[in-house]
Amino acid sequence: MAAAGGKINVEALTRKIEGKLSDKKLSPQCSIFKIPAILLRHNKNAYEPNAFSFGPFHHGKENLKATETIKAKYLHDLISRLSSPNNDPNPVQTRTLWIKKFTEDISAKWEESRQYYGGPIDMKEDQFVEVLVLDGCFIIELFRKKAYEDLREKDDPVFSMSCLLQFLLHDLILLENQIPWMVLDTLFNLTRTSIDKKYLVELAIDFFGNIFSTTQPPIRPLLSHPSKHILDLLRNSLVLTSAKKNHKSNFEGNIDHMPSATNLDDFGITFKKDTDTPKSILDIDFNEKNGEMTIPPLLYQETTETVFRNLISLEQCCPNYDPIITSYAVLLDNLINTHKDMEILCKNGAITSWLNLDKATKSFDNLYIDTYVKESFYRKLTLDVDKYCRRSWNRNRRSLVRDYIKPPWVLVSVIAASIALILSFLQTLFTIMNK
Numbered sequence: 146m147a148a149a150g151g152k153i154n155v156e157a158l159t160r161k162i163e164g165k166l167s168d169k170k171l172s173p174q175c176s177i178f179k180i181p182a183i184l185l186r187h188n189k190n191a192y193e194p195n196a197f198s199f200g201p202f203h204h205g206k207e208n209l210k211a212t213e214t215i216k217a218k219y220l221h222d223l224i225s226r227l228s229s230p231n232n233d234p235n236p237v238q239t240r241t242l243w244i245k246k247f248t249e250d251i252s253a254k255w256e257e258s259r260q261y262y263g264g265p266i267d268m269k270e271d272q273f274v275e276v277l278v279l280d281g282c283f284i285i286e287l288f289r290k291k292a293y294e295d296l297r298e299k300d301d302p303v304f305s306m307s308c309l310l311q312f313l314l315h316d317l318i319l320l321e322n323q324i325p326w327m328v329l330d331t332l333f334n335l336t337r338t339s340i341d342k343k344y345l346v347e348l349a350i351d352f353f354g355n356i357f358s359t360t361q362p363p364i365r366p367l368l369s370h371p372s373k374h375i376l377d378l379l380r381n382s383l384v385l386t387s388a389k390k391n392h393k394s395n396f397e398g399n400i401d402h403m404p405s406a407t408n409l410d411d412f413g414i415t416f417k418k419d420t421d422t423p424k425s426i427l428d429i430d431f432n433e434k435n436g437e438m439t440i441p442p443l444l445y446q447e448t449t450e451t452v453f454r455n456l457i458s459l460e461q462c463c464p465n466y467d468p469i470i471t472s473y474a475v476l477l478d479n480l481i482n483t484h485k486d487m488e489i490l491c492k493n494g495a496i497t498s499w500l501n502l503d504k505a506t507k508s509f510d511n512l513y514i515d516t517y518v519k520e521s522f523y524r525k526l527t528l529d530v531d532k533y534c535r536r537s538w539n540r541n542r543r544s545l546v547r548d549y550i551k552p553p554w555v556l557v558s559v560i561a562a563s564i565a566l567i568l569s570f571l572q573t574l575f576t577i578m579n580k
Contacts, residue, residue, distance in 0.1 A: 171464060172260035176373040177202075177323045178462040179264050183515045184454070191454040192319060196312040199280045200324045201266045201273060215302050215309075216283040220244075223286045226296070227336060247278045250331055261325040261373065263462065280324055281332045284375075287313065288348035293340055314353070314448050320455045320462070323374035344368060349378055356452060357426050358444050359497070362386050380456050384469055387425035393467060394524035403479035403527050404534070406486040409438070412534045418442050418494030427473050427522075433529045440495035443477075447500070450508040461516050472522040474513040481509045 179202060180192045198209040224243045251258070252274050259266070259273070266273060287303065290296045303309045316322055333345045343351070346367045354361065362382040370385055372378035384390055403409075406416065419428070419441040426441045443449075456470040481487055487506045490496045498505045521527075 171263065173464075174257070174260045174325070174373060175263050176377060176459070176463045177262045177320065177325075178458070179321055180458050181462070184458055184461070187511065187514060188450070188454060191451045192321060192458070194312075194316040194319060194322050196309065197316040197322075199284070199317065199322045201262065201268055201276055202321045204268070204276050212309075213279075216279050218302070219283045219286040220279060222296075222298075223282055223336060226338065244278075246335065247282065247332060248274060250335060251277050251281070251328060254327065254331065258325050258328055261323075261327075277324055277328050278332075281328045282336075284317070284324075285329055285333045285336065285345065285348075288345070288352050289341070291352045292343060292348050296340070311447070314356070315451055318353075318356075318376055318379065318448065318452045318455055320376055320458050323376055326372050326374050326378065329375075346372075346378065349375060350382065353379065355444055356446075356448060357383065358442060362425070376452075376455055376459055379452065380459065380470060383425050383427055384467075387427040387469070389425070389427045389429075389472075389522045390467070390469060392522045392525060393469075393520050394522075395520055403476055403523075403530060405482045406480045406489045407483065409480075409530070409534075410489055412436070414438055414530065414533065416440060416490060416493040416495050427469065429473075429476065429523070429526065431526050431529050431533075433533050436533055438530070440490070440493075442494055443496050445496055445498040445500060445505050450512070453512060457513060457516055467522075468516075468518055468520055469522050471513055471516055471518055472520070475518060475521070476523050476526075478509050478512050481506055 177200065185192055194203055194209060196209065197212050198204050198206060203209060221240075224240050227243060228239045255270060255274050255277075258277060268276070290301065290304065297304050299305070303313065330345055344364070347364050350361055350364065350367070356379065363386060366385040367378065367381055370381055372381050404412075409416075414431075414436045415438070417437055417439045419430075419439045424441045426443050429438065429440050431438045453470065453474055457474055460466045460468045460471050481490065484503055484506050487496070487498070487502045487509075491498055491502065496505075
């Protein structure tokens with residue numbers, strides 16, 4: 146049936162709309178998304194690859210094509226090592242058999258792999274599998290070469306050019322640039338040899354090393370809790386070892402606001418580097434009795450803003466992810482407003498910055514803007530700090546420090562005036578007693 150004028154095919158339109166009603170429920174594995182425009186606008190460079198594409202979303206972009214030859218070289222290196230250490234009578238056939246094996250195993254998982262991606266993928270099934278095989282083999286070979294120096298050739302393009310390694314540290318932590326951990330694990334197990342003394346999880350954590358702190362997280366919790374991709378593994382390395390994961394509180398009204406480090410310093414609150422056994426950087430605590438805030442040291446470097454923005458995006462986009470990293474970002478953003486705030490935290494060892502302090506301070510500004518935060522993992526901490534600051538002595542101390550004692554010459558004047566007043570009082574007292 147057509148409408149007057151015969152321009153609209155109602156039956157065809159009905160079928161088209163009906164097709165949109167098919168089951169659109171997200172898979173439980175869905176965890177790789179395009180960054181929402183509302184987050185992308187704040188720092189586009191924190192979400193886009195510099196040199197390497199991984200997975201389908203950025204594949205084929207002109208500025209990333211040059212590194213495809215490096216991926217092919219790493220695949221060649223991997224297959225060469227898997228071949229017989231003796232002279233292979235037919236190296237071409239051996240290479241073909243290995244590539245066929247990789248392709249068969251990943252092809253068997255392509256539908257499951259597709260469920261990890263939210264949104265359309267502009268490539269056919271065979272190209273999708275090709276990308277997963279080539280990118281996956283490159284990543285596991287990269288991790289191995291980082292861990293085992295003997296595997297690197299003298300002219301290895303990644304390890305002989307420091308810029309490429311830095312690009313990879315950036316590009317591998319992007320939410321849009323992930324491939325399923327299942328793919329990496331499959332390829333890693335297919336290619337295990339006697340050199341592999343570590344699990345894939347260990348190799349990945351070793352590769353990223355001190356991305357958050359100078360101490361690496363324990364491996365055992367990560368082995369027993371499967372990650373969905375590399376970025377998810379980095380999140381798990383913080384969350385699984387943190388006591389804060391059990392401190393979730395819903396907001397009642399407005400978001401709890403923590404005063405800046407400078408304001409807290411005025412209230413007499415001190416900051417202390419947590420030097421106990423290695424902890425997650427999330428485990429910030431406050432002792433209400435002595436006004437001491439202990440902070441596991443955060444190592445701030447070139448990749449810090451990028452990894453936090455992508456972790457926050459993961460929590461915002463992925464169903465059933467607690468916003469624990471987002472809560473941490475909110476707390477840091479509250480604590481650090483000015484250069485002075487950053488100075489206080491760096492002086493006390495709470496933050497170790499390899500960057501200019503002004504640049505580091507600026508990157509914390511609006512780190513979580515335009516995110517939706519309905520739960521906090523630092524509500525008790527914030528309320529305890531607020532209670533401490535509201536005590537009359539601490540309020541008066543703040544006023545005294547701020548208005549009278551901060552400049553050193555004013556402090557000297559106050560002390561001198563106090564001594565003069567006491568001496569004058571004593572003189573008057575002695576005069577009266579002598580009479």
